[in-house]
Each structure stands twice: as C-alpha cells, then as structure tokens.
Amino acid sequence: MDIYNANIVQSIIEALPCCVLIVDIKGNITNYNKLAKGLYLRYFNEGENNNVVKIFNHPSITIITYHNDFKENNASNRNILEGFEFKNLIIRQEFKGEVSIFSINSMLLMNEDVVKGSLISFSSITNEYIENQRIIKERESFIGLSTELKAKCNIIEILRGREKKHLIYLKDVINNISEGIMVLDKNSKFDFCNKAVHHIFDIKDEKDFDFNEMVKRFLCEHLTIEDFQFENYIKDALKDGKYIKNLIMKITDRKSNIVKYIEFSSEAIRDENKAVLYTIITVKDITEIKKHEMFIEDQTNFIKDLVENVDIPMAVLNYPSLKVRVANKNFEVFTRYILNDKKEVPIVNNYWNHIFQNVEEDSIAKALEFCGRIGKEYTCSPYCIKDCYDKDRFYKIKFIPYKFADGDIKGICIYASDITEEINHSMELENVTKLKDEFFTVISHELRTPLSIIYSSLQLAYNVYPKEIGPNIDKTLSRIEQNCSRLLKLVNNILDISKAEAGFILLDELNFDIVVLTEYIVTSINHYARSKNIELIFDTSKEEQMVTMDKEKYEKILLNLLSNAIKFTPEGNKIIVELVFISGDMYLRVRDTGIGIPEDKIDFIFDRFSQVNSSLSRRAEGTGIGLSLVKRLVEIMGGTIKVKSKVDEGSEFTIMFPKNIIEIKEEKRYTVIGENIEDKISTEFSDIV
Template sequence: MFNSIENIKSNLFIRAYEEKIIEISIELLELLSCKEDNIIHSDINSFFVVNFNVSLEEISHNRGYLFFDKNYLPSECKIIMREDLGCKTYVIYDVINLMSTPHMSVLYQLCSNNISPMGIYTALDFRLIYGNELLFNMLDIKDEKKFILGKKVHELVSFIDEKKLKNLWNNILLTGKPYNNKEYEILVPNKGLTYWNLSITPIYIGGESNHIVIMVEDVTKDVKSKDIIIKQESLILRQQEQLEAIIENMSDCLFISDKSGNYTKLNKIARETFGDEESIKKVGDVINNMPMYDQEGRLLDTKNIPAVRALKGEDVKNVRVSVNNHGVIKYYDINATPIFDKNALVSNVVMCFRDVSYLIRQQEHLIKQKDYLYDIINSLDLPILRLSYPNLEVIELNNRAKKLIQYKNYDKKIISIMDILKSIKLYENESFIRSLKNTKKTKYFKNIKINSYNQEKYYNIVCQPLFDLDGVNKELIIIVVDVTDEILQNREINNLLKAQEEFFSFISHEFKTPITVALSALQVLEFTGKDSLNAMSLKYIGKIRQSCLQQLRLVNNLLDITRADSGYLKVNEKNVNIIEVTRLIVESIEVYAKDKGIDIEFNSSNNEIITALDDEKYERIILNLLSNAVKFTPPNKKIYVYVYVERNNVCVVVRDEGIGIPKEKLEYIFERYNQINNELVKNFEGTGIGLNLAKLMTKALGGNITVDSEENVGTSFTVELPLNKINEEKVNENIDFLEDRLMRNINIEFSNLETS
C-alpha cells in the first residue's frame, strides 16, 4: 500500500494522530466547503462518516465513495491510507463529478427542470444524490442540503417502509421495467391516509443499473376532492329520489307547470283528485273539469285563477275555494308560487292544493259549541264579561252582568271597560284598568267595592286571559263573584271576637279584683300589726293569704284555658337567652324545694341559647312542672332540670325522683280535670287543669310536651320548642323585670305547698 500511495498524484489529503485530525489540505477544505478551525482536533472517523458516508473500518482502496462538493453536487472518489509513526494520512483521489458524465448530465437537467418532485438515488442503498427544489419543498426540508444529500430514503421520510421499497426495487430489476402507480396509498403520521402518483425508473449504463430516478406527486387533495364529488353526486341523486318520493306521496295536490302553462308534473293525490296527465295537460284544465267557487260562492273565472296569476309573476297565498267533487263539497287552500330564471323571467309555477275540508267542518262544529257554551254562560247567575285585549272593549256580557252594570242600550253600541266602571262606581278604577292591561296570567282581585242599585256590594273578580295559537293574548274573561254576605259575616265575627275580648277583660277584672284587694289588705295588716298580733293571728293571716293565692291561681288558669279554647291566647315573642331564664326560674324556687328537703340541679351543655318565645308563658309552663315535681317528690330526693338543643329544637327536661305516674294514667295526664286517684297523692290538693294548661301554652308557642314515668322511680317531662329568632336589635335582658314578675308567678303557682 505504501508503494501505491507514492504513485498517486492528489492534493486532497487529511492526517490524524490517535484518531484526531492534525492537518487537512487546503484543496480538500475548499472541495468540501469546510473551515479548518472546525476540522482540526475533531474525530477522524466522524469526518469520514459525515462527508463520505463511510467509517474508517469500511474504507477500502478498491471501491468508490460518494460525497458532495460545495455546490451540493454528487462526486465519487477513492480513498487510500498510509501510516507512519502512528500518524495516519488519508488521500482522496480519482475524484469524478458524477453530474459531468454524459448520462448523469442528462438526468441532472431532467431532474432540475421537472415540474414534479424528482430525485436521483443510488441503486445499491437508495441514497439521495440529487433532488430538485420541488422535492425538498415537498419533504419540508429545513436543514442545509449537505446534511440531506447522501441519506437513505427511509431516513428522509420516516414513514416509508424500507423493506417494502427494497422488494419493489428488486421486482423492477427482475422485470427490467419502470414502476408507475397512480394514487399510491401511504399512511402518514398526523395526516392519515395520503395518495401519491409514484414513478420509479432504473437507469442502465453498460447493462448495469447504478442509479434510479424516483418521481412523486402528492394527489391527496385531488383524490379526496374526487371522492367528495362522487359522494355529493350520490347524495344529490339520493336526495332527488327522496324529493320525488316526497312529492309523489305528499298529502297536498301538487302541480308544476312550465312558463307556457303546460303541466310537467302532477303528484299522485293530484291525479287521483282531479284526473291524470291525459285529462289535465295545462293551466285551466282543472277548473274546466271541476268548477271552483270562492268564499262568497262566486264561480272563479279561468283568467283569474291562482296559476294564471303566478304565471304573471304574482306569489299567490291561501286562496280558499270550494269544489263539488262527485257530489261531495270539498274546500281547498291554493298557493301558487312562480319560479324565476336568471333573467328574472318566470320559468315554472308550483301550485299546491291543500284539502281543508276537515278543518272547515271542525270550525263549524266549534262555532256551534261556542254558541252552546255562550248560552250556558248567559244562563249562569255569575256576572261574566268578555273584553278585547288590549283595548278592553266589551265583546259580550251575559244577562247577569248586564243586570249588574245597569247599562242601557248595550246591544246598540260598543262600550269599553271604563264605561262599565263609571256605571258601577268602582273605586280606584284607574289602578284596576292598569292591572287589567298588564294581565299575562290569571289574576284575582279580592273584596272589590262596587255601587250597584245605590247599594255597596263586595265582589271577588277573576280575570282570565285567552291566547291564540301563537300565544298572543286576544281576550279577557272577567268573572264576578258576590262576596257581600261573606264580608258582612266576617264583620259580625270580628265584632263577636271584640266582644269576647272585652268579656274576658271584664271577667278577669271582676274575678281578680276582690282577691287582689284581699291580698293587699292582708299585706297591710301583716306590715302594721306584726308587732301587736300574736302568733295565732299571724298563722291564720298566712292561711288566708295562701287561700287567696290559690284562688288567684285557679282564676288565672281558668281564664287562660278559656282563651286557648276560643283561639284568643295571645303570644308575645321576643328573643331571650333561654338558658338564663330557666336558671333564674330554678334558683327562685329552690327555697320551696329545700323546705321539703329536696335538692334541685340545673345543667346545660350550652352557655347561651338565644331563641324567640313568650317568656311569661314559658315561665308558667316550667313553674307548673316544677311545682308538681316538688309536690310529688319525697324528702332527701332530687329534681333535675337541663336544657339542650336537638334537631333545631330547644329541649327543656324536668325530671324528679318522686312517686311516679301509673302507666295506665300516662295517656290521660294532659287531659283537663284529670287527677291521679290513688293513695300516694290523696293528700295533695289540685284542680286537674295545670298540665292541660301547660300543654295548651306549649302548643301556642309552637312546641310539644311529653311525659315519661315509672312508679316509685320518678317522672320526666320534656318540653320541645322551635329554635328560631325574630328581627330585634338586641336580646331582651331586663332581668329586674323578669325577677319581679317571676316572684309573683312563683307565689301564685306554689300557693298550694305548705312552707315552714
């Protein structure tokens, strides 16, 4: 190899030491259009791979190597290597510009001037050695050509199957014929199925094929456009067939004529109704065979029928005619539409006959029903008016309405709602009219005051709008109901309620006054004579005082029960802290419990529960339960009171360790005048109305009271009240007032208990 390299005349060489380039000839740099700074110290193997598409291991002086010069033109060369003291010199020689050879020059010109994307490839490994600009544009090549030329087809186009291409090329070599395929299918990523016109031609020189020419053209748009056109033509044909079927089978009679008035199309129902094409050939034949009449019963003239008018360019709509068809009267609505050509001249007329006989007969039937309905309305004892909308002019009044408004000569002139309102002297008639004009749905006017026959009457008025098929308000129906008797009865009831209230006030005063006077006298007697009266006198004064309080308790309870029964138990709600109120009640009655040797415990899981209630009635309820607990609990036992919130309710529990209630008596415990008749309670006085009143008051507060008991174990009462608030600026905290009233109520409620 050394002797042969000495005989080679070439200035193209490159030297490397330890696989790094240390020198390159200026001629080689110029040939490859490289810069020395980019080459020196770079890898020698990479240099040959990039520029000659061969690795060092593959270099052999017996074969040629493809490379591209600075003009991106393909050239062929040979490479030989000499090694001296570890330094390797590679000499490039026998350089041939492939495009300068006669056969390749022709291919070069053909490829450059071709109007389709075209490339020249090596036959051995399908490497691109030249391509025209159209090819690079089609491949969307962004890199410099020197990085593209020399690459294999499947490296340029990743979705090309290299194995399939080799099989195709082998088949071309076997047959010796070019390969041409129109609309060749290729699946392209992100584009789907594409279509190409593909031409592969082998180039034979000296009986061998060293190069191939591949010419491609993307015809995807053309193929898809052709497919769309085929589909559109198929769709148009199918739609045309459907249209023909629709026209033929439609329920309306359809006639199509040309500009001369000759019929070109009659559908099935037209032929069956008026005759076939032989008897009906031109405009006017229909009316000649079957006379037609307008809505006034006049015979239609052939010169003025809808089809003739349409031939003159008029668009004729909804002309109603009647026809005697074999002894049967038929009604039709005729529409005739002219079709104009590009010169605005009538080219065709489409005429449609719609059979409305059933509709006409239905309308006649509805008119009869309407008349029948109006007869019924006219006979009703309720005044009923029909008004137009929005003008509010009277369309019709029934007899009762005429009698109400006392309007003379109604049938001889048009009157409005204003005329009626003036006649009956309706108060605030302007606001009433405004309300009527804004009627979009049923409206109710209650207790309208009307002057009829110089008498004041009261009526409830119902206003019902009537809408047409398009939802437009066309009429108003006014129904007037006399509620004068009801109003007068309500007045009497209110007077009775007022009298009842005054009665309660009178009774309360008459019952309470003597007792109050007696209590006041006892209080004065105790205060002035406490030092002069002996113990016996003071004892009897105390008994008289206790009896007065018991009597006052009984009077209060009886009055409250009577109020509750008559629905006159008033509730005055305010926002209070029920925890604080309940604690104050419990602490205030501890003296009565301790006097009997009973302990009372109060507990709550909340520090504050604000709710709206009548605190005076709540006091009465809890005091009643506590007085019973103290009354029926033996000494050395306990009474428990606790408050908690459950399911949006405030629950107050009063539980004792007393004698309990027999199970058979539990269901009657809240009934009036009910007492437990057994040996355990025979020594306790009572009227049997306390728990009944507690239940009535709890119900008035919107709550409920329940009981659970076991004999010789104890009894538990639970009061459930709704947890809600009313709009107040602050919670009522007048404790002094509460304590003062509470002490009066405690003295009355606990008056039947003996204290030490």
C-alpha cells in the first residue's frame, strides 16, 4: 500500500487527536486535519499553498522554548525538514486576545531513506502549561522562602551566640562591679546575686543564701530615724513593690559585731497587670566614705570650735562672692567696732559688701580684691578702730588666699591681731628714743666745749712748758690727752649720726685722687698696726684715679673700718686694704683675719650701740656707733656696704660706689691731702691700746 497516497495520508492525520500539518521538504503545507484547520485559517487562505515557516515567523507567535537546533532567527532561511526533527517545542499564540500554548513535535517522513517531508503536530497544553508555570512559581517562591528562612535561622543562631556571649560578658561585668546586685522573685526568694553581695554581707555559700535570713542576721539602723524596723520596712516594700532609693543604714553583724554602712535601693519589675514579677535590689558598701564624712564632720566641728574659741577675730570668706562662711564671736565684735554699731550684726552666710556697704574706709575691700585677684597674702597694719569705750584700738589684719588643687582661689581667710599694746609701746619707745637722741645731742654739745678746752690746754702745756714736764707728768698728761681724744671721737660720732638721722648732713664734693688718699691713710696708721704686731697691706688695681666725692666723709669711713679691724684682730695676723675699679665702679675692701662675727649677729652690727658681746671682742673698747655711722655715710654718698664674716677666720667689709657717683665733675674744685688728717687719725685711733 502506498502510504504516501494523499487520501491515505489524510485519513491517517484525521485520526490523530491533535492539530497535524504535513509539509514537504521545503516546508510547504500539503495536508492538515480538521483540528488544524482553524489554526491554518488563522494564517493562510483556504486552498492556498503556504509555507509552515510563516507560522513561526508570525507576530502572534512567540517561541517559549527552543529546540537545540531550531532558532527563530534562521528558521526562514533554511530547509527546516532537511534531516531535522524537534520535540516539545513550546510556542505561545495570541489570537484576538485569547492566549494558547502549544507543544509542537515533528517527525520526518521517509521513503527508501529519502526525506519526503515532515509531520508536524500541534498539541494544546494551555491548561497544563499554566498549571506547570504555577507550580514552578510556587516552587521558586518556596525555594525563596526556604532560603530566606534558612538565612534568618542562621542570623538567629548568630544572634543567639552573640546574645550568649553578651550575657556571659554582662554576668562577668555584674559579678565584678563593686555595687551589690540581688534579684528576688515575686515570693521574695533569691534568684541571683553578684560577688559584691557575698563580700558586703560575708556570704560563704550561695546555696545557703536566703534574703529574709540575711535581714535577720544584721541589726539595721537608720542614721536619722529612731526605732527604725528595717525587717518590716523591707517586707512591706517587697510586697507592694515600693521604690526605695539611696536608703543609708548602719548594719551590725550580730555574730561578728562588724559594723558597716550601706546604701540600699530597690525597684520592682512588673507585668502588664502591674503585678510584681521581680525586685532588683542594689546595695553599696559606703563604710569608708561614711567614715571619711564623719571624720570630715568631726574635723569641721573641731575647726569651728577652735575658730570660735580663739582669742582673735577670725573669718573665712568664699571667693569671689565674698560670702562669709565661718566667723567667730570675736570677729562679730570686731565687725561691730568697724561699723560703729553696738547691735549684733548677722555675719555668717551674709555678704561682705552688704555688711560694710555704709563704711567709707575701703582699705579692707582693696585688700580682699588684691588677695583674691593676685593670690598673695596681704597685711593691713595698723588698722585703727574705736572700741565700745570710744578708745583707739589698733589691729594687724591678715588676708590669706585659699587655693584648691587646681590653683583656683576659692576662699580668703581673715584674722586680725590686736596690736594696740605694741603700737602704744612702739610710740613710747619712739618718744624715749627721741628724748635719748636729744639728750645725747645736748650732752655732746655740752661736752665738746670743755673737751676742746682740756685738749687745747694740753697742747699749750706741751708747747709752753716742755722742759718742766717730767716723765711722770708726761705719762699722766698722755693719758688725759688719749681719753680726751676718745671722748671727742664719741661726741663727734654721736653728733654725726644724729645729723644723719635728722637729714642734716650735706655732701661737700671735691675732686681728688682717691688712690693717693687711701694709701696715705693706710701708711699713716701703720704704726698702730705694728704696735699690735699686725701686718697692714694696701693693694690697688690702679696707681691713680681722680674721683668726685665728699673727701672728709670718705676719710671718716676708711678710718672707722681700719680702727675696727685693728681693734678686733689678734696679734700676729694681718689686715688687707684693697681699692679695685671694675667697669668704672669703685670697690673698697677691708679684710682682716681677726675674731670674726657670728652669723646670727651680722644683721645687727650696723645698728647703733650694737657690739658683738664675746670674751674676745670685749677686750677692745668701743661704743658700737662707728659701723652704724659708716653705713649711714655710705648710703648718703650713694654707695652700698656689705659684710662677709666667719668666726675665728675674720671679716671682710666691701663698700661699692657706682661709676655715675664717683666720676669726675669738672665744676668741682680740686683738693689735696689736708694737714688735719693727722689729728683725725689721732682722734679715731685714740682707743687703740
């Protein structure tokens, strides 16, 4: 039978339950069954010989899945039946708004191994395809949800791991903080506590820990409330979930009698119905803090008592507000004296400016400002006020800044010393000193005339009656002359120092060679040094130097220093006189190797009538006026004097006259060594035995 007979082929494809097209090797449609007629007529006219490629290239057709060898872009350019088959090619057809899905399969038609054409079947799988797509989407959605769930589970595991670590860390932190933490359940049973609780309450075994038993173990006392029952108080608080904050108690262990101070706080954790679930209790050991506070309080009370009972007015002010923080009764009395008010004035917690707002005298206000701003101690003395008897009282008021550790001034301490007796005594001493000076001045004037007469008579006796004076009379007259000279020296020194203190000494400046004058004076007194077996040396940095200064006063200064040096230098030692010029300044040094001056006496040797009182020094006669006069003359002439000394090693006096004082002034007259220098030397050295 010829299977390729058209009738037979048509009968066969009609029997097939799907749309069937028969195409030749060029793709032209030769047959189609009734089921395919509707499909065919959508793209071709009845009886028209059309190519199947037109169907695949039609705009309404979309190929959903491609066969490996079937490509839309080249389907119209090749003989699709030439050795070519495909299965389950899925296409999408949209016709008049209706969408259909077809599965296309092709089968080659062979005759004696020669391809004659192809049978192409179109099976509608719209419902199956839609269901399959739904299943695919659900599967994809399920896979997505599964992936997301797995990711979330992984995240939860990570978070649980982190939470566990954080909980462990938090537990370690809670266990190691110094503040005790306890958690009680709604039945007040222990749930958790940290190590600090064990330490504070001396708990050895956590298993034996019971909060109620712990409360009974300790005697709890409130610091301010008497008959405080902590056991009942805490039971009520736990039952009602009462909030307790910073309750400070003194607890005593009934077993060991150890006393501690704790700060107790509690707070309830409630559910949505406001019922208590847990109670968190914190306890803090503040024993050291409390002991320190009590110590500070004791010290403060002690200081307040001390300030209150001290005999002098005392107060402490805040700075810069000048609010009076502490003041004793004496200060309140002192304040009333300043205000000239017999009524009590509120001082403590009052402001200084408000207290003294009507006081015109502002020296205290200036002192406070200076002390606070500069930060240095300030003394206001003497400060005169009228007491309750309208008598003058004198005070020395000291203002001392109080600095904190950061250096800021936060307070000023004020205390006043009553120096009325000292002031009165000082005034009496001044009057006595004034009377004494006047007395010495008068006596000196009165003595000078008879001394001059005695001295002149002695000179006359030696000049007129030299042959009649025998050895014994000569010895007596020499003693009279020597003591006259000593008295004359004393009188002259007293008069000179009185003039200096009164400001009556005037300078008579002359131009002269100071090197020549100094060397002449040293040479002239050398026989006094030799009489005590003392070597007297003069040295100078220049052979000559003209200066302008008061020549007579310079002679008196030098003679005083040399007389002192010879008097207090033991036999066999030496005295060195140096005249040195450095950068125009002149230095006169008189250095001896004598008995020296004790260190605690150096500051007093220039005081009038002061003398080092030792067994070695008292063998030399003197009044202690010479060095005082020397210092005053040097200062009047514009110079300075310094002394260095060691006991048993000697002393060195250094006088310095600056260049601008001694430089030559042409308008001054010139002079030479006077003839009366010998008389001055004789008078000055009259007490050298």
